[in-house]
Amino acid sequence: DTEVTQTPKHLVMGMTNKKSLKCEQHMGHRAMYWYKQKAKKPPELMFVYSYEKLSINESVPSRFSPECPNSSLLNLHLHALQPEDSALYLCASSQGAGATYTGELFFGEGSRLTVL
Amino acid sequence: QKEVEQNSGPLSVPEGAIASLNCTYSDRGSQSFFWYRQYSGKSPELIMFIYSNGDKEDGRFTAQLNKASQYVSLLIRDSQPSDSATYLCAVTASNTGKLIFGQGTTLQVKP
Numbered sequence: 589d590t591e592v593t594q595t596p597k598h599l600v601m602g603m604t605n606k607k608s609l610k611c612e613q614h615m616g617h618r619a620m621y622w623y624k625q626k627a628k629k630p631p632e633l634m635f636v637y638s639y640e641k642l643s644i645n646e647s648v649p650s651r652f653s654p655e656c657p658n659s660s661l662l663n664l665h666l667h668a669l670q671p672e673d674s675a676l677y678l679c680a681s682s683q684g685a686g687a688t689y690t691g692e693l694f695f696g697e698g699s700r701l702t703v704l
Numbered sequence: 705q706k707e708v709e710q711n712s713g714p715l716s717v718p719e720g721a722i723a724s725l726n727c728t729y730s731d732r733g734s735q736s737f738f739w740y741r742q743y744s745g746k747s748p749e750l751i752m753f754i755y756s757n758g759d760k761e762d763g764r765f766t767a768q769l770n771k772a773s774q775y776v777s778l779l780i781r782d783s784q785p786s787d788s789a790t791y792l793c794a795v796t797a798s799n800t801g802k803l804i805f806g807q808g809t810t811l812q813v814k815p
Contacts, residue, residue, distance in 0.1 A: 628808075629807070630807055630808055631748065631805060644802070690736070691737075691738045691753065691794055691795075691796045691803040692738070693740075693803065694750070695747040695749065696747060697746070697747050698746075
């Protein structure tokens with residue numbers, strides 16, 4: 589059983605749609621992450637929240653909008669996406685937060701996004 | 705030069721053999737090193753981490769770190785077909801603490 593839960597597992601959307609990906613963790617971790625992963629590539633960091641505050645934005649286009657409502661929840665709002673945004677979106681959490689991020693990440697199962 | 709380099713493979717070993725996966729990194733100040741396993745269509749799973757020079761063993765897995773050579777490896781003893789996956793080496797950057805992934809090595813264990 590994964591302790592980081594992501595919904596939905598699969599999402600198909602058109603370029604004009606607005607949708608959201610959701611992530612929840614109950615491990616008391618202080619940092620939460622969004623990664624994007626294309627086939628046969630490593631995960632690419634998108635955003636990091638540390639103590640519910642956005643601490644890293646890896647120059648992600650504004651059509652991706654993260655939100656951290658509380659320490660257990662992380663959302664990724666999607667709007668006006670492009671077909672090239674189709675990928676596996678991974679949420680992760682770590683116990684460490686702040687200036688030194690631990691590499692001990694716990695990943696959710698991912699949300700596979702297809703943009704038509 | 706890539707920050708974290710791995711041979712993409714596939715690395716093919718027979719069942720019961722030792723699989724050796726290698727990784728080099730460019731940031732001499734890196735302090736933390738990780739191995740993630742990713743099955744096809746699944747998310748990465750942390751299987752080993754190592755912070756000090758030398759070997760660290762956990763069951764059939766041994767992580768080896770040589771900071772002077774900027775080299776980290778993962779040995780899998782008594783390889784099983786269930787070990788067939790992509791293994792991602794990851795290193796924390798010394799200036800930002802961000803986790804930098806290598807491209808991954810695909811391991812195939814043949815029965």
